[in-house]
Amino acid sequence: MSVLAAAEPGAGRIITAGVCAIILTVGIGRFAYTPLLPVMRAEAGLSTIGAGWLATINYVGYVGGALIASRIHTLERKWFLYRLGLVLAVLTTLAMGLTNNFWLWMVLRLISGWASTAGMLLATGLVLNWLLRHQRPAELGIHFAGFGIGMVLSGLAAILMLDRLSWSGQWYVLALFGTLFLVPAWFWLPRPPAAKNMSLTSDSDLPSRLWMIAFSLAYFCGGFGYVITATFIVDIIRNMHAVAVSGNWIWIIMGLAATPSCFLWDRVSSSIGELWSLSLAYALQAASFALITFGSQPISLFAGAVLFGATVIGTVSLTLSIVGKMFPNNPAKAMARLTISYGAAQILGPIVAAYMAGMSTDYHASLSVGTGIAVFGTCLSILCARYGARLRHRLRK
Template sequence: MDIARLKVLGAGVFSLVLVLGVARFAYTPLLPLMQAQAGLGVAEAGWLAAINYAGYLSGALIASLISDLVLKDRLYRIGMLLAIASTAVMGLSTNLMVWALSRYVAGLSSAAGMLLGTGLIMNWLIRHQHRSELGIHFAGIGLGIAGCAAAVMLFSPALDWREQWWAFTALGCVLLYPALAWLPRPDRTGLTVLGQPMPDRPPSVLYLRIFMAAYFCAGFGYVISATFIVAIVNRLPGLDGQGNWVFLAIGMGAAPACINWDLIARRMGDLNALILAAVLQIVGILLPVMVGGLAAALLGALLFGGTFIGMVSLVLSMAGRYYPTRPAKMMGKMTLSYGAAQIIGPAVTGALAVSLGSYNAGLYFAAAVMTLGTLLLLWLKQVERRDATLAAATPTI
């Protein structure tokens, strides 16, 4: 395999482990520890997660407005540094406002890796005549989830919550070099290395609106489990202390998922693959609360981990193929929908947990929203066929 391609994809993997595994997802397995040792309340935990997604949404908005690849590259590199700074700050204080600022900045850094970094990598792949798939790149998310869950289980006997945040900071510093050094500076020309044009082929307005609505539902389905699954499982009968194993299972399911969904999409098409992933994700969300027991929780976690990141990978890959010269613009627009759901979801779930004394209602709500999203994807297939018919009937000049 091309060494240059491996290094570029490797930069993407390490950047996602840094901005999501360290800066974002370390918060989930550390949440019970922070509640026990640092006095973090249930509702406050939900608001911190919502603030993180507000930062991510802000970053998505910025990404959707920027066309200059050089500026995107500069902001991507700044985002990698912010990921480390925001992680270190979590261990410096027990002040809720300081934590909130850290989570907001961590959200900005997540957008830098997920959108700017992904867009730069997609542009590089298309420009250098490689297959425009991001499965290997997005494996960094699953590796980040599994890695931080394993790290918390390894650190917990010896380190308190504060020292674990600093240990994650040190890990982030190790990840920083490949994330920065292995990604080449971008080429502004709209041509491949062989001199061929890279035309943008945007979808219809109706297609984009339905797509964004479906992705909003996917964001809602994702965020509740991703944020609260450790706390949810720990509170289920007979599963106290098992939450980190379930979070580890999510990461194990997610690590190979994007490569698998690339292969599935090649055989059955992008939209059919998205619909299948959505259905399996609904099952994964409901298994822990409807069946009960550790086996059901682990199977649900594997299904959830194996589908949510597959949906993200498929959607962002589709966006990159529609706009090869400026992939982060549509990626940013799609993520605005996904990110809006991620602000609403944790806050609603935290409020439900306080009023009902359980996180379970949040999972049922997430499954219902995901069902709506699946129906929207089915509608999108009809719109895709309509657009293809109209395009075929339109004479070219």
């Protein structure tokens, strides 16, 4: 909120462009697959293991995009790839409905995963770089609101299209819908200026290698538990015959909780610091996994959905904000390197969950494993916060 309040009209446009980029590339291009998964299984013959592979290959593309971003040193090239990702997000969403060939789906989801880095990494880095250059508060809460908005929109679209359109028709509508967000994302984020030799930080201020390993591993653990829930939650609830709750509505609740949570975590981090706020977010996220895993009543599913939505943005936005401030000269590159850890978890999670579900006929075992790994990641994040005192002066800026 403080960013927009203090910003000139041009800054408001830049922030809005970043929000639209996340809605398009993540909320639609990447997350629409979750609410459409049951109808694809019912009408297009997609198996549980096939669904897991489609989710995994999407995250392979995401990691590939992060690797490319980590090796690009100029903001202008990042801006070019950002625009390319916006276009590919729309085209791959459209093309998903044009075929029922599994291997073509794999290729499309791979490209879609790469395109999602345009919103999560490139847009985030470009927006953060602009805020830092113009001495604005480097709060990414508004920017990451696009994450939750995208979840809500994809879930509502799936409900409105249910029993009205075929699985392919639903992909077409979502692609058309995505073009509405492509326009501001394309035109309102300007070409960055030529890079200058800035010295916003020194080597002595950088975190130790051991600290960064622990920080990255905590992010991996959070990502593993997150991706199992985010990928299969609609299908998980559909298979809970004793629970009369729509999986799409649970998905929407997650998105509704995620949208305002970014502002909450900005406020929490202002009070207790970003490192301790991140630890709290990890702990609550692990609790959400446990509620969804072991809960058998609608109230536990609703509570788990709210906690999941309220923390998924917190863990991502706080992590990227922390690492972006540690490496202000090239935040997108630093974010990309850390995202490789998160992406590795997102590659492993869906396929492990799919095979475990195939062996046990439900997702309980895979959810339990995801919850345990998330708890371990929470412990690592607490250690990072405990021994990160020397970094706190920079994280307050």
